[in-house]
Amino acid sequence: MKIEVRLFASLAAYADHGDMDSEGCLNLEGPATIRDAVLRLGVPEQEIKLVFLNGIGASLDSSLKDKDRVGIFPPIGGG
Amino acid sequence: MSKILRINTREKTYSFETPAEDIAGLGGRALTSKMILNEVPATSHPLSKYSKLIFAPGLLSGSPAANSGRLSVGGKSPLTGGIKESNSGGLVSQKLARLGIKALVLEDKPEDDRFSMVVIKKDRVEFLAADEYVGVCNSDMITKLWDRFGKRVATASIGVAGEQRLTSASIQFADPKGHPGRAAGRGGLGAVMGSKKIKAIVVDDKGTDRVPLHDPDAFKAANKKWVELLTSHPVSGQGLPAYGTAILVNVINEAGALPTKNFRTGRFENAQDISGETMAANIEKRSGVATEGCHPGCVIKCSQVYNDKDNNYLTSGFEYETIWAFGAHCLIKELDDIAMLDRLCDDLGLDTIETGVTMGIAMEGGIIPWGDGKAAIELLKKVGTGDPMGKIIGNGAAFTGQALGIDRVPVVKRQALPAYDPRAVKAVGVTYATTPMGADHTAGYGVCQNILGVGGSIDPLKKDNNVAISKTLQIATAAIDAAGLCLFVAFPVLDNPEGLQMIVDMINARYGLSLVVDDVTTLGISILRDELEFNRRAGFTPKDDRLPDMFKEPFAPHNTTWDFTDEELAEAVKF
Numbered sequence: 001m002k003i004e005v006r007l008f009a010s011l012a013a014y015a016d017h018g019d020m021d022s023e024g025c026l027n028l029e030g031p032a033t034i035r036d037a038v039l040r041l042g043v044p045e046q047e048i049k050l051v052f053l054n055g056i057g058a059s060l061d062s063s064l065k066d067k068d069r070v071g072i073f074p075p076i077g078g079g
Numbered sequence: 080m081s082k083i084l085r086i087n088t089r090e091k092t093y094s095f096e097t098p099a100e101d102i103a104g105l106g107g108r109a110l111t112s113k114m115i116l117n118e119v120p121a122t123s124h125p126l127s128k129y130s131k132l133i134f135a136p137g138l139l140s141g142s143p144a145a146n147s148g149r150l151s152v153g154g155k156s157p158l159t160g161g162i163k164e165s166n167s168g169g170l171v172s173q174k175l176a177r178l179g180i181k182a183l184v185l186e187d188k189p190e191d192d193r194f195s196m197v198v199i200k201k202d203r204v205e206f207l208a209a210d211e212y213v214g215v216c217n218s219d220m221i222t223k224l225w226d227r228f229g230k231r232v233a234t235a236s237i238g239v240a241g242e243q244r245l246t247s248a249s250i251q252f253a254d255p256k257g258h259p260g261r262a263a264g265r266g267g268l269g270a271v272m273g274s275k276k277i278k279a280i281v282v283d284d285k286g287t288d289r290v291p292l293h294d295p296d297a298f299k300a301a302n303k304k305w306v307e308l309l310t311s312h313p314v315s316g317q318g319l320p321a322y323g324t325a326i327l328v329n330v331i332n333e334a335g336a337l338p339t340k341n342f343r344t345g346r347f348e349n350a351q352d353i354s355g356e357t358m359a360a361n362i363e364k365r366s367g368v369a370t371e372g373c374h375p376g377c378v379i380k381c382s383q384v385y386n387d388k389d390n391n392y393l394t395s396g397f398e399y400e401t402i403w404a405f406g407a408h409c410l411i412k413e414l415d416d417i418a419m420l421d422r423l424c425d426d427l428g429l430d431t432i433e434t435g436v437t438m439g440i441a442m443e444g445g446i447i448p449w450g451d452g453k454a455a456i457e458l459l460k461k462v463g464t465g466d467p468m469g470k471i472i473g474n475g476a477a478f479t480g481q482a483l484g485i486d487r488v489p490v491v492k493r494q495a496l497p498a499y500d501p502r503a504v505k506a507v508g509v510t511y512a513t514t515p516m517g518a519d520h521t522a523g524y525g526v527c528q529n530i531l532g533v534g535g536s537i538d539p540l541k542k543d544n545n546v547a548i549s550k551t552l553q554i555a556t557a558a559i560d561a562a563g564l565c566l567f568v569a570f571p572v573l574d575n576p577e578g579l580q581m582i583v584d585m586i587n588a589r590y591g592l593s594l595v596v597d598d599v600t601t602l603g604i605s606i607l608r609d610e611l612e613f614n615r616r617a618g619f620t621p622k623d624d625r626l627p628d629m630f631k632e633p634f635a636p637h638n639t640t641w642d643f644t645d646e647e648l649a650e651a652v653k654f
Contacts, residue, residue: 004331006333008329008330008356009318009322009326009329009355009356010317010321011512012201012356028162049313049329049532050227050530050531050532052333052334053244053261055345055346055636055637056334056335056532056540056637057333057334057532057536057538057539068489071329071330071334072332073318073329074313074317074318075312075313075314075318075532076318076326076327076531077314077318077319077323077326077327077527077531077533077567077570078319078323078324078325078326078327078355078381078399078521078567079316079324079327079399079400079521079524079526079566079567
C-alpha cells in the first residue's frame with residue numbers, strides 16, 4: 001500500500017530517505033502500523049510527539065490502509 | 080508601596096496615589112479589569128473623556144522571574160464595546176515596575192487636536208508637544224525617541240491608525256532591539272490612546288533600584304526551578320526558539336483546522352510555503368535572527384528578525400496568527416508579501432489578526448482578488464492616507480463586511496476570529512464564543528489539549544469536555560496575565576504539576592505573602608467576574624456569546640459543524 005508520510009519541523013530531514021518517492025509517499029507491505037512507517041524511515045520514536053492519520057490524532061500503533069495520509073511532529077506549540 | 084500614576088490628558092497634569100485596599104494586591108490584567116470596572120461607566124463611548132486607558136505591569140514584572148515582563152493594557156474596546164485587556168511584551172512593563180508604578184492611567188481627553196507625549200522618569204513626569212511626530216510610523220517613532228531619550232528607554236506609541244482612532248488600531252512597543260514588533264494589538268486600544276491625543280509614552284528607569292524582594296533567597300530558589308522548567312520542556316525549550324509560533328502552520332493544517340479562504344476549508348494547499356519551517360530556512364539563508372526574546376529575562380525567545388531576499392530587515396515578531404490571517408485566510412502564499420503586510424501593520428499601528436481577517440473580507444467583497452499579496456499590500460497602504468477605503472479597512476472585519484454588504488464575517492462581539500477553526504478545534508471555539516474579550520485564542524487556548532497534546536488530550540472534533548477545558552483555561556490564563564507572565568509558560572506548567580507552585584512561590588517571595596495554588600484559581604475567577612460584569616453593564620447578554628451562522632456549515636476535511644447549544648456555552652462562563 002502507498003502511504004503519504006509528512007514529517008515536520010526537526011523531523012523533516014528524515015523525509016530524505018531513499019524509500020520515499022518523489023510525491024512523499026512510502027510503499028509498505030500490509031498490514032502495517034504508523035510505527036512500521038516511521039521505523040522504515042529511521043525516525044527515532046522518542047522524538048515523535050504528535051501523530052495524525054488523515055488529519056485525526058492517532059498513535060504509532062494505528063493501522064494503515066492504502067492512500068492514508070500520516071503527519072508526524074516533534075513536540076511543538078505556539079499561538 | 081507601588082503607586083498609581085494618573086495622567087489627565089486634558090489638563091496635562093499628573094498625580095501619584097496610593098492604591099485603594101481592593102486593588103492594592105492586584106497586578107496586570109487583574110488590576111486593569113478591576114479599575115476599568117470601577118472607574119469607567121460601561122455605557123460610555125470608548126473614545127470619550129469618560130473612557131480610560133490603563134497600563135499595568137504584572138505582579139512579577141520587574142523582578143528577575145523568567146518571562147515576567149508582560150504588560151496588560153486595559154480599557155473599553157472601541158472594537159467590541161466591551162472590556163479589553165490586551166497583553167504585550169516590550170520594555171514598558173519592567174520599567175514601570177522598577178519605577179514603583181503599579182498602573183499608569185490615561186484619563187479625560189484634550190479639547191484641541193494637538194498631540195502630546197508623556198515621558199516618565201524616576202523623579203518626574205513630563206508632557207511634551209508631539210506635533211512633529213504626527214503621521215510618523217512606529218518604527219521611525221522608536222528611532223526618534225531612542226535618539227532623543229536614550230537607547231534603553233521603553234516606548235509605547237501609536238501609528239496613523241491610532242491617530243485616526245480606527246477601531247483596529249494597536250499600541251506598539253519597542254522590543255529590546257528597538258523594533259516595533261510588540262503590540263497590544265487586539266481590540267483597538269490604539270484608538271483610545273489616539274482619542275486622548277497621546278502619540279507616545281516613554282518610560283525611563285534610569286537611577287532606579289532593583290525591585291525589592293521580600294525574601295530574596297526563596298525567590299532565587301523558586302526562579303531557578305522556574306527557569307529549569309521553562310528551558311527543559313520541549314515546546315518552550317526547543318520548538319518555540321527554533322521555529323517561532325509559525326511552527327503551528329503545518330500542524331494546524333495537518334489537523335484540518337487551518338481556516339482557509341475565509342473559513343471555507345481546513346487545509347491550505349500552500350501551507351508549506353508559509354510555514355515556520357520555511358520562515359526558519361529563509362531567516363538562516365538571509366542572515367536574520369532565528370531566536371530572540373520580546374523582553375529582557377525571556378528564556379523562551381520565540382521572536383525573530385525576518386529579512387527580505389536582499390538580507391535587509393523586513394519585520395520581527397512574525398507570528399503564526401499574522402501569517403495565517405494574511406496567508407491561508409486570504410490565500411496568499413508568498414511569505415515575503417505576508418512579512419511586508421506584518422511590517423505595515425506594525426508601522427501603521429494595526430492589529431495583525433483583525434487586519435488580516437479584514438483583508439480576506441475585502442477579497443470576499445471583490446475589492447481585490449483572492450491570493451493577491453501585492454494588491455493586499457497596496458490596499459493596506461491606504462490606511463492613514465485619507466482614502467476612505469483605508470478608513471474602512473482600518474476599522475476591522477465587521478465594519479468592512481458591513482460596508483461591502485457581506486454576511487460571511489467571522490467575528491464574535493465584532494472582533495475577528497484567530498487562526499483555528501472552531502469546528503475543528505472546539506475548545507478554542509468555546510473560548511472565542513464566551514470570553515469577555517471577543518474572539519480571542521489567547522483567552523483560553525484549548526489548542527493545547529485539542530491538537531498539541533499538552534496538558535492532556537481532548538478530541539477536537541467532538542463536544543465532550545471542550546466546554547470544561549475552555550473554562551479551566553480561561554481562569555488560568557486570567558491569572559497568568561495578572562502575574563505578568565508570558566502565556567507560553569502554560570506549555571510546561573500544564574505538563575508539570577509543580578509549575579503553578581513555582582509561580583506562587585515567586586509571588587510569595589516577592590511580596591511576603593502566603594498564597595497557595597488554589598488562590599490562583601480564585602484570582603482567575605475574580606478577574607473574569609469583573610470582566611463579565613463590565614460587559615453586562617455595557618449591554619452584553621448571553622446572545623453575544625455566539626459564533627456567526629457561517630460556522631453551521633460543515634467544515635472540510637472532517638465535515639464537522641459548530642453544534643454547541645446555548646445552554647452548553649453558558650456553562651463556560653458560569654462561576
